[in-house]
Amino acid sequence: MDTEKRKQRLREMFQRVVDPLGYKFSPDEEIVDFLLEQEVIIEKEHGHPFCPCQGLTGEREIDMKIVCPCIPFHRAHFDAMKRCWCGLYVHKEVDDPDSLVQISRSEFEQMQKEGRI
Amino acid sequence: MSEENWVYALEVAELADGEKKALVIDGQRIALIRKTNEIFAISNKCVHMECPLSKGELEGYIIKCPCHDWRFDIRSGEFLDARELKVLVYELKVSDGKVYLKMEGENQ
Amino acid sequence: MYTLSTCPWCKKTKSFFAEKNIPFEFIDYDKASKEEQQKIREVCSAHGEGIAFPFVIIGDDVVVGYNPQKYMKLLES
Numbered sequence: 057m058d059t060e061k062r063k064q065r066l067r068e069m070f071q072r073v074v075d076p077l078g079y080k081f082s083p084d085e086e087i088v089d090f091l092l093e094q095e096v097i098i099e100k101e102h103g104h105p106f107c108p109c110q111g112l113t114g115e116r117e118i119d120m121k122i123v124c125p126c127i128p129f130h131r132a133h134f135d136a137m138k139r140c141w142c143g144l145y146v147h148k149e150v151d152d153p154d155s156l157v158q159i160s161r162s163e164f165e166q167m168q169k170e171g172r173i
Numbered sequence: 174m175s176e177e178n179w180v181y182a183l184e185v186a187e188l189a190d191g192e193k194k195a196l197v198i199d200g201q202r203i204a205l206i207r208k209t210n211e212i213f214a215i216s217n218k219c220v221h222m223e224c225p226l227s228k229g230e231l232e233g234y235i236i237k238c239p240c241h242d243w244r245f246d247i248r249s250g251e252f253l254d255a256r257e258l259k260v261l262v263y264e265l266k267v268s269d270g271k272v273y274l275k276m277e278g279e280n281q
Numbered sequence: 282m283y284t285l286s287t288c289p290w291c292k293k294t295k296s297f298f299a300e301k302n303i304p305f306e307f308i309d310y311d312k313a314s315k316e317e318q319q320k321i322r323e324v325c326s327a328h329g330e331g332i333a334f335p336f337v338i339i340g341d342d343v344v345v346g347y348n349p350q351k352y353m354k355l356l357e358s
């Protein structure tokens with residue numbers, strides 16, 4: 057299948073998933089286009105559009121949790137960043153995604169422990 | 174306006190316990206699932222990437238999508254890992270061994 | 282640093298180091314052998330992290346994610 061068409065198709069399907077979760081595609085169109093393109097390439101190679109910024113393990117149970125959009129499986133963590141790990145999606149109110157920083161999982165867990173979030 | 178649109182789907186006898194069937198009614202892809210003496214009808218398009226849930230594994234009232242293992246409660250349609258996401262659940266009635274679904278002009 | 286060839290933040294991290302003329306080594310996890318991947322996963326989990334990239338090691342410290350400020354702070358110390 058044509059890459060551009062597949063990107064468009066993923067965009068339509070994923071829009072319907074992330075919208076009820078309070079997310080939207082990042083306003084940074086360049087990043088969005090790049091990430092969707094990577095997902096199409098990854099899908100061709102591995103059969104599924106996995107997150108371009110997380111690593112596969114070969115274990116189905118773990119890997120299925122990073123098929124895009126992986127927000128449901130990392131909800132609290134991504135909510136704290138107002139963005140998903142790779143930055144394809146942001147919270148609906150975010151207009152300036154460059155102002156956001158990536159918080160690693162251990163930092164997030166630390167923040168939770170200290171009650172900062 | 175509120176005229177109910179019940180559409181014949183299949184015979185109860187066509188569904189064995191634990192069996193799932195894929196149907197297209199009014200252009201909508203629907204999965205019929207029998208769980209002991211109950212029958213459920215849900216959209217057969219997974220909310221993730223539209224894979225057919227009828228090909229998934231059923232455990233209790235939970236069906237697991239064959240594509241990426243998203244799990245849905247066949248009673249409410251809810252996705253277990255984010256309840257805001259749901260597959261459509263169709264109202265259903267059985268009369269004379271026949272199953273009818275209530276169809277609305279839903280998104281297909 | 283451990284990176285992915287498909288991740289834009291990994292690219293940004295590499296160019297940040299390159300622009301600042303800071304020498305660095307990297308392994309792209311997705312291009313690595315099974316054994317290397319296994320090793321990288323062990324490093325990630327030893328730091329309480331998932332398998333998320335970029336994973337930048339500066340001295341004894343680790344920064345996961347694209348974070349120039351943190352890189353600079355660690356590089357200066």
Ligand code: FES
Nearest residue numbers: 219221222238241
């Ligand atoms: S299509 Fe159902 S889990 Fe992905």
